[in-house]
Every structure is written in structure tokens, then in C-alpha cells.
Amino acid sequence: MLLRHTPKEITGREALVINPAKTCQPIGAMVAALGIEGCLPHSHGSQGCCAYHRSTLSRHYKEPVMAATSSFTEGASVFGGQANLLAAIQTIFALYNPEVIAVHTTCLSETIGDDVPQIAEKARQEGKVPPGKHVINASTPSYVGSHVTGFSNMCLGIVKNLAVKTGKRNGKINIIPGFTEPSDMEEIKRICAMMKVPVILFPDTSGVLNGPLTGKYLMFPKAGTPVEELKATGDSRATLALGEWASADAAKYLDSAFKVPPVILDLPIGLSATDRFVDALRKAAGVTVPASVEFERGQLLDVMADMHPYLYGKKVAIAGDPDQVTALAEFFLVLGMLPVHIVTGTPGKRFEERIHKMTGTMGRPVNVKCPGDMFLLHQWIKNEPVDLLVGNTYLKYIARDEDIPLVRHGFPILDRIGHSYFPTVGYKGGLRLIEKILTALMDRQDRDSTETGFELVM
Ligand code: SF4
Numbered sequence: 001m002l003l004r005h006t007p008k009e010i011t012g013r014e015a016l017v018i019n020p021a022k023t024c025q026p027i028g029a030m031v032a033a034l035g036i037e038g039c040l041p042h043s044h045g046s047q048g049c050c051a052y053h054r055s056t057l058s059r060h061y062k063e064p065v066m067a068a069t070s071s072f073t074e075g076a077s078v079f080g081g082q083a084n085l086l087a088a089i090q091t092i093f094a095l096y097n098p099e100v101i102a103v104h105t106t107c108l109s110e111t112i113g114d115d116v117p118q119i120a121e122k123a124r125q126e127g128k129v130p131p132g133k134h135v136i137n138a139s140t141p142s143y144v145g146s147h148v149t150g151f152s153n154m155c156l157g158i159v160k161n162l163a164v165k166t167g168k169r170n171g172k173i174n175i176i177p178g179f180t181e182p183s184d185m186e187e188i189k190r191i192c193a194m195m196k197v198p199v200i201l202f203p204d205t206s207g208v209l210n211g212p213l214t215g216k217y218l219m220f221p222k223a224g225t226p227v228e229e230l231k232a233t234g235d236s237r238a239t240l241a242l243g244e245w246a247s248a249d250a251a252k253y254l255d256s257a258f259k260v261p262p263v264i265l266d267l268p269i270g271l272s273a274t275d276r277f278v279d280a281l282r283k284a285a286g287v288t289v290p291a292s293v294e295f296e297r298g299q300l301l302d303v304m305a306d307m308h309p310y311l312y313g314k315k316v317a318i319a320g321d322p323d324q325v326t327a328l329a330e331f332f333l334v335l336g337m338l339p340v341h342i343v344t345g346t347p348g349k350r351f352e353e354r355i356h357k358m359t360g361t362m363g364r365p366v367n368v369k370c371p372g373d374m375f376l377l378h379q380w381i382k383n384e385p386v387d388l389l390v391g392n393t394y395l396k397y398i399a400r401d402e403d404i405p406l407v408r409h410g411f412p413i414l415d416r417i418g419h420s421y422f423p424t425v426g427y428k429g430g431l432r433l434i435e436k437i438l439t440a441l442m443d444r445q446d447r448d449s450t451e452t453g454f455e456l457v458m
Contacts, residue, residue, distance in 0.1 A: 004401060006375060008382040018375035019394065021319045022345025023412070024142035027053045028151030028179060028246075029104035030067055032138075035185075035203020036158065037224035038099030040092060041067040044085055044116060045106025046077075060412040061182075061209040061420055066219060068092055068101075072108055081109050085119045089135060090128040096219060099227055103137040104154060110141035134227065136161035146346040147411065148245050148321045151179045155250035158202060158230055165234040165258040173284050174236045174260065175201045176250055178243030178267050178323050179411065180425060182206040187423035188242070188268070191278070194292050197285040200229045200236060210420035234258035238284040242277065243267045243323030245348055267323050268425045269433070270331025271300055277426075296427040303434055304335060310438060310458065312336035315384075319343050319377055319391035320410035322351045322370065328390060328409065330358055331430065337388075338362060341380040343372030374398065388440060405440040409433075 026043055030053050033041035043050035050069035057065040070076065070084040085103070092101055103116055120135040129135055138157035140150040155176055175192070177185045186206040192199045207223025233239070233254060239262045241251035251262035263284065268277035275297070282289055315338045318325050322344045329339045342355055351370035359366045367380045378398045389395050389406040393414045399406035413419050423429040442458060449455070 006378045006382065006401075008379060010376070010379045010383070013376075017345075017371075017373045019378075019397075020345045020371075020373050021343050021377075021391070021394075022146035022148070022321075022371070023056065024049075024053070024147060025140035025145050025150030025153065026104045026106055026142060027056055028147035028149065029102070029138050029140045029154040029157075030054075030057060030065070030150075031147075031179065031205065031209075032151045032154035032158065032203045033100075033102035033104070034065070034208050035205040035224050036100050036102065036230065037222070037226045038220045039102050039224065040096060040098040040100070040220075042085075042088060042092065042101050042103045043067055043069045043106060044081055044103050044109045044114065045070060046072040046108055049106045049108070056412055057209075059414045062417060063209050063211065063420075065209075068096075070109070077108060077112065080112050081114050082119050082122070085114075085116070086123055086126070086128060089120070089123045093128070093130055093133060098133070098220060100134045100136060102154065102157070103135060104140040104150065104157075105138075106140070107142050110139065110143075134162065144347075146321075148179050148323070148346045151246050152249050155203065155247060156253055159233055159250050159253050159257075162227060162230040163234040163254060163258065164231050168235060169237060170232050170235040172198045172200050172232065172236045173281065174233045174239035174251070174254065175199050176239065176241045176247035177201055177204070178241075178246040179321060180242075180267065181419050181423065182208065182210040183419065183421050183423040184425040184429065186210075187426045187429060191293065191426050192281065194290060195278070195281055195285070195287055196290075197281055197287055200233055201225065202230055202233065234260065236260050238263060240265060240277070240280055240284065243327075244350075245322045245346060247323075266330070267327040268429075269324070269327035270430050271297070271304065271334055271427070272330055273327050274426050274430065293427075300427040300430045300434075303431055307434060307438055308336055310441060311434075313338060314388060314441065315340050315386040316388045316390055317341040317377055317381055317386045317404075319345075319374055319389075319395060322346050322348055324410050326351070326354060326358075328433075329355060331433065333359065333362070335434070338364070339366065340364075340384060340386060341367045341377055343369045343374070343377045345371050345373060347371045378402075387444075388437065390437075405444045407433075407436050407440050 116137040138154040182205040202225040239251040241247035254260040266273040268274040
């Protein structure tokens with residue numbers, strides 16, 4: 001009902017976004033901070049921002065998400081939030097005793113112009129930061145960028161504040177897994193373990209945002225990347241940044257500050273991108289690809305070949321984060337599908353160019369917009385219907401209005417589970433994606449088939 005009045009006719013819009021395909025920077029910063037062991041994210045702004053960010057994350061992960069706030073009131077809004085943050089740092093260490101407080105800013109504290117690194121330094125000088133504990137920070141004004149930018153900024157904050165170089169290489173490979181699910185981070189670690197490559201994966205929300213029910217509440221689950229490992233990222237052999245938008249900045253910083261060579265890759269979603277990830281890992285670590293990894297690749301290839309007739313020529317509309325959408329579009333093309341409408345809400349110059357280049361082989365025009373919104377996506381669909389929608393929960397309105405099957409992927413997913421526990425990266429993740437897509441398409445085929453066309457066997 002929400003979108004019933006979306007008009008088919010598209011008129012130019014410059015200053016109006018309707019149903020954005022993104023959310024705000026601090027949410028990404030919070031996710032990245034939660035991937036550090038013993039870390040409490042801290043929102044330097046008003047309580048409302050923090051409450052919104054925490055509730056969105058709790059709804060997506062179905063887990064309690066802890067974060068503190070500077071609780072700005074009128075006074076802080078006028079005179080700045082230094083006093084609030086100093087008091088917060090002292091109180092947090094005294095009450096909750098985290099290893100790290102990861103401070104991110106909000107629209108309000110950025111507009112005031114609070115200098116968070118200076119305030120953190122003042123807290124250290126005044127003895128408000130206990131020995132061995134850390135306060136790190138990231139600038140995350142939400143009137144630019146998106147949750148992906150916020151994630152990237154906090155990854156950069158992690159290495160800027162914590163990484164050191166001892167001069168002795170540790171033989172490890174840094175992996176920045178991008179704005180992905182805890183299940184994806186787990187899967188990336190599993191692939192690295194299969195290849196016997198020692199890695200420092202950061203941030204790592206596996207076990208934090210998809211932990212078990214034990215009957216015992218731990219404010220800081222025994223998971224996440226330990227601070228000692230984060231410090232050691234300056235001594236690693238190389239950094240693999242998975243997803244240019246979410247991970248490249250931190251990898252480039254490690255290169256410029258500590259000469260740790262970066263390799264910027266796509267998210268390893270689908271056959272080709274996973275091949276590139278495995279190959280880059282092999283080269284960076286100087287190992288060979290084991291038979292177990294080749295076996296999983298072969299399984300994915302087998303299913304792709306078997307299911308090709310059911311996927312070939314199916315039109316798809318995709319909305320989501322640029323790193324996710326780019327990798328998905330490539331996978332769909334390899335599967336013989338046609339990604340015809342694509343939007344991301346996260347700004348970035350190279351996105352449209354990359355998608356156009358990638359889809360050039362399709363031999364037909366593709367609608368791409370960056371930054372775009374779901375209203376425009378809906379209009380495109382009204383002009384050229386698709387067989388499948390892929391994106392976050394907010395696409396369910398378009399799915400309902402246009403009667404199109406939806407495969408939920410990306411952030412946020414507020415009305416389903418599974419994303420925290422079952423990966424979509426790697427060869428196994430590719431299998432899961434195909435399963436989800438096929439199920440959606442075949443369920444629709446069954447629903448719409450005639451009595452005589454209702455098939456038992458595919
Ligand atoms: S957009 Fe700005 S003001 Fe709104 S919740 Fe996000 S950080 Fe807070």
C-alpha cells in the first residue's frame with residue numbers, strides 16, 4: 001500500500017530522496033566497533049541517534065546491541081560535547097571495563113565541530129583512560145555517505161589508532177571482510193584455515209552478533225578481533241581489502257603508514273569473485289590451493305551448470321550496498337541472469353562505470369543509479385518488470401505492490417533470519433544464494449502454473 005502511488009513516469013529529481021537505499025554512517029561504525037574484542041561502541045551525540053542505531057542493529061541481528069552515548073542536551077549542542085565525552089569515558093571504564101571505547105560522531109557533534117581525538121587525548125592526560133585500555137575514534141557525519149562509509153571510517157579509525165610496526169613481519173595476512181554478516185566473516189576465516197593461511201581478520205563480528213544462547217549474559221562476548229592482533233596489523237605481509245567501498249581506506253592506510261601492501265578485491269560473492277579472493281590469498285601467503293577448496297568450487301560449478309536453464313534470461317532488480325551489489329551483479333551475469341535495474345544509496349564515482357562495464361556483454365541497456373533510491377527502482381520496474389528482486393527488507397513493499405518474488409540480501413534484513421548464520425560469500429555461499437534464488441523463482445512458477453503445467457520434478 002505504501003508505494004501504490006509511485007508514478008510510472010520518471011521526472012528528474014535533484015534534491016529529493018524517496019526511500020533511500022542506505023542508512024546512516026554511525027550504524028556502520030557501530031558494526032565495525034562490535035567486531036573488536038571487548039569493545040563498547042560510543043555514539044558522540046544525542047540519545048536519539050544511539051537508540052535508533054542500536055535498535056536497527058538489534059532488529060537485523062536479533063541480538064542485543066550495546067553502545068553508550070554522550071547524551072547531548074541543549075547545553076552540549078550549543079557549547080560542544082567535550083564535558084559529556086570526558087565524563088562518559090570515565091564512567092564507561094569504571095562501570096563496564098571494556099578494553100576499547102570506539103567513539104563515532106553523529107551529525108550533531110560534527111556540525112558543532114567537536115574534536116574527538118583532542119578530547120580522547122585530554123581524557124588520557126587526565127587519567128580517565130586506565131593503563132592498557134584504548135579510546136579510538138572515527139568521524140562519521142551522516143549527512144554524507146552511508147552506513148558503508150561509516151564502517152569504512154571506523155576500520156580506518158581502528159588501524160590509525162591501534163596498528164603499530166615493530167619492524168618484524170609476523171607472516172600474517174590482514175583481511176578486512178567488508179560490511180558483511182558475522183556468518184560471512186566466519187566463512188572467510190574457514191576458507192583461510194583450509195588454505196592454512198594465518199590471518200588477522202578485522203573487524204570480526206562472528207560470535208558477537210550471532211552468538212549462542214548459554215543462559216549467561218556476557219556484555220563483551222569472547223569473540224571479535226583482539227586488540228593485540230589489531231596492533232599487529234602493521235607487521236603483516238599484506239592486506240586483502242574485500243569490497244572497495246567498505247575496506248579499501250584502511251588497507252591503503254596500512255600501506256602508507258607501515259608499507260603493508262594492499263590488494264583491493266570485490267566481496268567474494270559468486271564463482272569469479274571467490275576465485276579472485278582465493279587466488280589473491282594464495283599469492284599473498286605463498287601457498288597452494290588445497291583439494292578441499294577445489295572440491296567446494298567444483299560443487300558450486302556443478303549446481304550452476306545444472307540449474308542454468310532455470311536461471312537463464314531471468315531479469316533481476318538489485319538494490320543495496322555498492323560492494324554487495326557489484327559482486328551480486330557479476331554472479332548473476334555468470335549465471336545467465338539479466339541484472340537490468342541496479343541502485344545503491346552509497347555515493348561513489350566508480351560504481352555506475354563499473355556496472356556498465358560489467359553488464360556491457362548483455363547487449364541491452366541497464367538502468368544504474370548511484371546514489372539512487374528505491375522510488376526510482378520502483379519506477380524502472382513499472383516501466384520494465386523483472387522476475388526477481390534482490391535487496392534488503394525495504395524492497396518488500398515493491399515486491400508486494402508489483403507481485404515480484406524477493407530474495408532478501410544485504411542490510412538491513414528486519415523480517416527474516418538466516419543471514420547471521422548462513423554465509424553468502426565463498427563457494428558455499430554461492431550455493432546458498434543459488435538455492436535462495438531458485439526457491440523464489442520455482443515457488444513463483446508453481447504458484448502461477450496451470451493444472452497441466454504443475455511439475456513435480458524440475
Ligand atoms: S542521520 Fe544524523 S541525526 Fe539522524 S540518526 Fe543518523 S547520525 Fe543521528
